[in-house]
Amino acid sequence: MVKPIATTRSATGVPTGRLAVWWVIASEIVIFGGLLASYVMHRLGHPEWATYAAHTNPWAGGLNTLVLLTSSLTAVLAHNAAERGNGKRAANLLMLTCVGALTFLVVKSFEWYHEISEGFTITANGFWSFYYCAAGLHGIHVIAGAIIMLFVAADARKNKELQRVELIGIYWHFVDLVWIFLFPLLYIAK
Amino acid sequence: MSSNVDAHAAHGSHADPHALHDDSHYIKVWGILVVLFAISFAGPFLGIRIITLMTAFGIAVVKAYLVAKNFMHLDIEKKFVVQLLVVCLGLLFLFFLGVSPDVMKHWGWNWRNDSAKNANIPEHILHEGGAEGAPEGAAPAEGAAPAEGAAPAAEGAK
Known part of the structure; x- marks a missing residue:
């Protein structure tokens, strides 16, 4: 089968699809990094934010950290399976990763529901604005990743386009990486 | 190896698929990540601020390194990709250096x-x-008597 040029052309030695994902991640580093760096400098300039941060729920944040770490494991195991040509196993592991994404979003929803009902809304003060922006932007990435993963898994189950399993995996690990820094910033440093 | 896998190796996967590890390796890395997470979670319970910060952010950096190296396979990726990411992190650092004095x-x-x-x-x-750390001669907070000079x-x- 003749592949479309976008998957065969490579000037850098990195396959084009994977190179594209790395460029996405490079831009995401600036997006999330800029947001988190702004949060850090505001937090250092406003020691009183510690009193607001005390209202975040570290147990919910901790549970979500465990969920994302585990979903990263299933994503890399899916990549490993795809690398060995086992599309069905890769698809199953990607579906497990999607379950992780769903669990993360459910926990986040409960967490936000309680915080908002206690009056800690996005307009309450600077801390909560950053909290909802950072966690919300991350949540959007979780949703996008899960949706893409469903499409990749559907193809992988038929042993088609297995290279995409690695590509969505790289993206998913980055989503996990962002949370690794969000967790101590929003839930631990009080 | 099936023809599908050959096509996969040619079009999408790493140049050397053998550089990837067995599943047990990834499970071991995940175990280390969970232990590190447990330490960072337990840190604040000691109630010592410096330990909380060290366990939280020091461990976050270690966890990020482990994920990038083992799960994202940056250790076997082309150098160009690593350079690309490092440049972005450098630009981010510049942004922080330039803006933080005004914000902090x-x-x-x-x-x-x-x-x-x-x-x-x-x-x-x-x-x-609230005015702790104010430079000598700095403007006083609203309502406070201005310092001499x-x-x-x-x-x-x-």
Whole structure:
């Protein structure tokens, strides 16, 4: 089968699809990094934010950290399976990763529901604005990743386009990486 | 190896698929990540601020390194990709260096930012040394008596 040029052309030695994902991640580093760096400098300039941060729920944040770490494991195991040509196993592991994404979003929803009902809304003060922006932007990435993963898994189950399993995996690990820094910033440093 | 896998190796996967590990390796890395997470979670319970910060952010960096190296396979990726990511992190650091003095400090030699200083500051913090660390000659907080020799504040809060 003749592949479309976008998957065969490579000037850098990195396959084009994977190179594209790395460029996405490079831009995401600036997006999330800029947001988190702004949060850090505001937090250092406003020691009183510690009193607001005390209202975040570290147990919910901790549970979500465990969920994302585990979903990263299933994503890399899916990549490993795809690398060995086992599309069905890769698809199953990607579906497990999607379950992780769903669990993360459910926990986040409960967490936000309680915080908002206690009056800690996005307009309450600077801390909560950053909290909802950072966690919300991350949540959007979780949703996008899960949706893409469903499409990749559907193809992988038929042993088609297995290279995409690695590509969505790289993206998913980055989503996990962002949370690794969000967790101590929003839930631990009080 | 099936033809599908050959096509996969040619079009999408790493140049050397054998560089990937067995599943047990990834499970071991995940185990280490979970232990590190448990330490960072337990840190605040000791109630020592410096230990909390070290366990939280020091471990976050270690966890990020483990994920990038083992799960994202940056260790076997082309150098170009690593350089690309490092440049982005460098630009981010430059951004922080350039902007943070204005955000983290609420006064300088010729300016002060009363709105930032007084924004949402609980009463007990305001009275317990909200002006701690103010440079000599800095503009006083609103309502406080100006220090002798204090420089006049720039017109208008920043």
